[in-house]
Amino acid sequence: MDSVPSCEDGFTGLEAAIVLIAFVVVAAGFSYVVLGAGFFTTQKSQATVHTSVGQSSSTLEIVGNVYGTGSGTGAVGDTITYVNFSMGLAPGGTPIDFSKVVMVYSNASTLETLTPHDMTTTTINQPSQGGWAITEIQNPPNGDASTASPLLQPNEQFTISCEPANHIVENDLFSIEVRPSVGAAFSISRTAPAAINAVNVLY
Known part of the structure:
Protein backbone atom coordinates (compact mmCIF):
# COMPACT_ATOMS: atom_id res chain seq x y z
CA MET A 1 0.00 0.00 0.00
CA SER A 57 19.16 80.36 45.82
CA SER A 58 18.38 82.17 49.04
CA THR A 59 14.74 83.08 49.59
CA LEU A 60 15.49 85.53 52.42
CA GLU A 61 16.19 89.24 52.33
CA ILE A 62 16.86 92.04 54.80
CA VAL A 63 14.05 94.56 55.18
CA GLY A 64 15.37 97.96 56.25
CA ASN A 65 18.52 98.62 58.26
CA VAL A 66 20.51 96.53 60.71
CA TYR A 67 20.70 98.08 64.18
CA GLY A 68 23.04 97.55 67.08
CA THR A 69 21.66 98.45 70.51
CA GLY A 70 23.07 98.54 74.02
CA SER A 71 23.78 100.91 76.85
CA GLY A 72 26.46 102.83 74.98
CA THR A 73 26.91 106.57 75.38
CA GLY A 74 29.68 107.08 72.85
CA ALA A 75 32.38 106.55 75.45
CA VAL A 76 35.44 104.40 74.90
CA GLY A 77 34.81 100.78 75.89
CA ASP A 78 31.05 100.75 75.24
CA THR A 79 29.72 97.65 73.49
CA ILE A 80 26.77 96.57 71.36
CA THR A 81 24.57 94.06 73.18
CA TYR A 82 21.95 93.23 70.55
CA VAL A 83 21.98 93.11 66.75
CA ASN A 84 18.45 93.69 65.40
CA PHE A 85 17.19 93.27 61.84
CA SER A 86 13.99 92.43 59.97
CA MET A 87 13.75 89.61 57.45
CA GLY A 88 11.20 88.78 54.79
CA LEU A 89 10.93 86.44 51.84
CA ALA A 90 12.44 87.45 48.53
CA PRO A 91 9.93 87.75 45.64
CA GLY A 92 8.81 84.27 44.72
CA GLY A 93 10.41 82.77 47.81
CA THR A 94 8.88 79.79 49.55
CA PRO A 95 7.91 79.93 53.28
CA ILE A 96 10.73 79.23 55.76
CA ASP A 97 10.27 77.58 59.13
CA PHE A 98 12.34 79.63 61.57
CA SER A 99 12.04 76.92 64.21
CA LYS A 100 14.55 75.03 62.03
CA VAL A 101 16.81 78.00 61.25
CA VAL A 102 20.38 78.01 62.56
CA MET A 103 22.15 81.33 63.20
CA VAL A 104 25.92 81.55 63.46
CA TYR A 105 27.78 84.61 64.73
CA SER A 106 31.42 85.17 63.84
CA ASN A 107 34.15 87.79 63.92
CA ALA A 108 37.94 87.68 63.68
CA SER A 109 38.28 85.68 66.90
CA THR A 110 34.88 84.05 67.54
CA LEU A 111 32.62 81.50 65.90
CA GLU A 112 29.47 80.58 67.80
CA THR A 113 26.11 79.02 67.02
CA LEU A 114 23.44 81.14 68.67
CA THR A 115 20.78 79.37 70.74
CA PRO A 116 17.20 79.99 69.54
CA HIS A 117 14.56 81.29 71.92
CA ASP A 118 11.83 78.80 72.83
CA MET A 119 9.40 78.93 69.88
CA THR A 120 6.77 76.65 71.41
CA THR A 121 5.38 79.74 73.11
CA THR A 122 4.07 82.89 71.44
CA THR A 123 5.57 85.12 74.13
CA ILE A 124 7.95 87.63 72.56
CA ASN A 125 11.14 88.11 74.54
CA GLN A 126 14.62 89.40 74.00
CA PRO A 127 17.14 86.60 73.55
CA SER A 128 19.41 85.44 76.34
CA GLN A 129 23.15 85.97 76.01
CA GLY A 130 24.50 83.74 73.27
CA GLY A 131 21.07 83.38 71.66
CA TRP A 132 18.58 84.81 69.18
CA ALA A 133 14.82 85.37 69.13
CA ILE A 134 11.94 86.66 67.03
CA THR A 135 11.02 89.87 68.81
CA GLU A 136 8.30 91.16 66.48
CA ILE A 137 6.06 89.76 63.74
CA GLN A 138 4.60 92.11 61.15
CA ASN A 139 1.78 91.32 58.69
CA PRO A 140 0.97 87.85 60.07
CA PRO A 141 -1.39 85.89 57.77
CA ASN A 142 -4.14 85.66 60.40
CA GLY A 143 -3.71 89.27 61.51
CA ASP A 144 -2.79 88.33 65.08
CA ALA A 145 0.93 88.41 65.87
CA SER A 146 0.35 86.87 69.31
CA THR A 147 -0.77 83.60 67.74
CA ALA A 148 1.51 83.63 64.68
CA SER A 149 3.75 80.64 64.02
CA PRO A 150 7.51 80.74 63.36
CA LEU A 151 6.76 79.99 59.68
CA LEU A 152 7.81 83.06 57.68
CA GLN A 153 5.28 83.49 54.87
CA PRO A 154 4.94 85.90 51.91
CA ASN A 155 4.40 89.56 52.93
CA GLU A 156 5.25 88.66 56.54
CA GLN A 157 8.27 90.09 58.36
CA PHE A 158 10.16 88.79 61.37
CA THR A 159 12.24 91.15 63.49
CA ILE A 160 15.21 89.16 64.77
CA SER A 161 17.38 90.05 67.76
CA CYS A 162 20.75 88.38 68.37
CA GLU A 163 22.93 88.67 71.46
CA PRO A 164 26.40 87.20 70.97
CA ALA A 165 28.07 85.70 74.03
CA ASN A 166 30.84 88.28 73.69
CA HIS A 167 29.37 91.71 73.06
CA ILE A 168 30.51 93.68 70.04
CA VAL A 169 33.24 96.29 70.54
CA GLU A 170 34.19 99.38 68.54
CA ASN A 171 35.22 98.90 64.89
CA ASP A 172 34.52 95.17 65.11
CA LEU A 173 33.73 93.50 61.77
CA PHE A 174 31.27 90.65 62.34
CA SER A 175 28.89 88.40 60.44
CA ILE A 176 25.60 86.71 61.27
CA GLU A 177 24.75 83.80 58.98
CA VAL A 178 21.11 82.73 58.74
CA ARG A 179 20.92 79.08 57.71
CA PRO A 180 17.44 77.79 56.79
CA SER A 181 16.78 74.06 56.59
CA VAL A 182 16.19 74.43 52.82
CA GLY A 183 17.95 76.92 50.57
CA ALA A 184 21.18 78.84 50.67
CA ALA A 185 22.45 80.56 53.80
CA PHE A 186 21.99 84.33 54.05
CA SER A 187 24.96 86.25 55.45
CA ILE A 188 24.81 89.66 57.15
CA SER A 189 28.18 91.39 57.54
CA ARG A 190 28.47 94.69 59.38
CA THR A 191 31.05 96.82 61.24
CA ALA A 192 30.51 98.41 64.63
CA PRO A 193 31.07 102.20 64.70
CA ALA A 194 34.09 103.79 66.34
CA ALA A 195 31.83 105.40 68.95
CA ILE A 196 29.02 103.15 70.17
CA ASN A 197 25.74 104.78 71.23
CA ALA A 198 22.52 103.32 72.62
CA VAL A 199 21.19 102.81 69.07
CA ASN A 200 23.51 102.43 66.10
CA VAL A 201 22.78 101.90 62.42
CA LEU A 202 25.29 99.30 61.26
CA TYR A 203 26.87 99.38 57.80
Missing part, protein backbone atom coordinates in the same frame (compact mmCIF):
# COMPACT_ATOMS: atom_id res chain seq x y z
CA ASP A 2 1.45 3.25 -1.08
CA SER A 3 2.15 5.79 1.74
CA VAL A 4 0.49 9.20 1.62
CA PRO A 5 3.07 11.85 0.71
CA SER A 6 3.74 14.20 3.65
CA CYS A 7 3.59 18.01 3.37
CA GLU A 8 5.36 20.20 5.95
CA ASP A 9 4.34 23.55 4.51
CA GLY A 10 1.62 24.05 7.14
CA PHE A 11 3.92 23.18 10.04
CA THR A 12 6.64 25.50 8.74
CA GLY A 13 4.20 28.41 8.57
CA LEU A 14 2.96 27.73 12.10
CA GLU A 15 6.50 27.56 13.49
CA ALA A 16 7.42 30.81 11.76
CA ALA A 17 4.35 32.49 13.25
CA ILE A 18 5.28 31.27 16.74
CA VAL A 19 8.84 32.53 16.36
CA LEU A 20 7.58 35.89 15.06
CA ILE A 21 5.14 36.27 17.95
CA ALA A 22 7.90 35.40 20.41
CA PHE A 23 10.16 38.08 18.92
CA VAL A 24 7.36 40.66 19.06
CA VAL A 25 6.59 39.85 22.71
CA VAL A 26 10.25 40.01 23.72
CA ALA A 27 10.78 43.26 21.82
CA ALA A 28 7.67 44.80 23.41
CA GLY A 29 8.80 43.81 26.89
CA PHE A 30 12.29 45.15 26.29
CA SER A 31 10.88 48.42 24.92
CA TYR A 32 8.66 48.78 27.98
CA VAL A 33 11.67 48.31 30.29
CA VAL A 34 13.78 50.80 28.33
CA LEU A 35 11.00 53.42 28.24
CA GLY A 36 10.31 52.94 31.95
CA ALA A 37 13.99 53.41 32.77
CA GLY A 38 14.06 56.51 30.57
CA PHE A 39 11.04 58.06 32.28
CA PHE A 40 12.50 57.28 35.71
CA THR A 41 15.81 58.86 34.76
CA THR A 42 14.04 61.96 33.43
CA GLN A 43 12.01 62.35 36.63
CA LYS A 44 15.13 61.96 38.77
CA SER A 45 16.92 64.56 36.64
CA GLN A 46 14.04 67.00 37.05
CA ALA A 47 13.95 66.43 40.81
CA THR A 48 17.71 67.00 41.00
CA VAL A 49 17.43 70.26 39.04
CA HIS A 50 14.57 71.56 41.25
CA THR A 51 16.44 70.59 44.41
CA SER A 52 19.64 72.24 43.17
CA VAL A 53 17.81 75.46 42.34
CA GLY A 54 16.15 75.47 45.75
CA GLN A 55 19.43 74.85 47.54
CA SER A 56 21.47 77.36 45.55
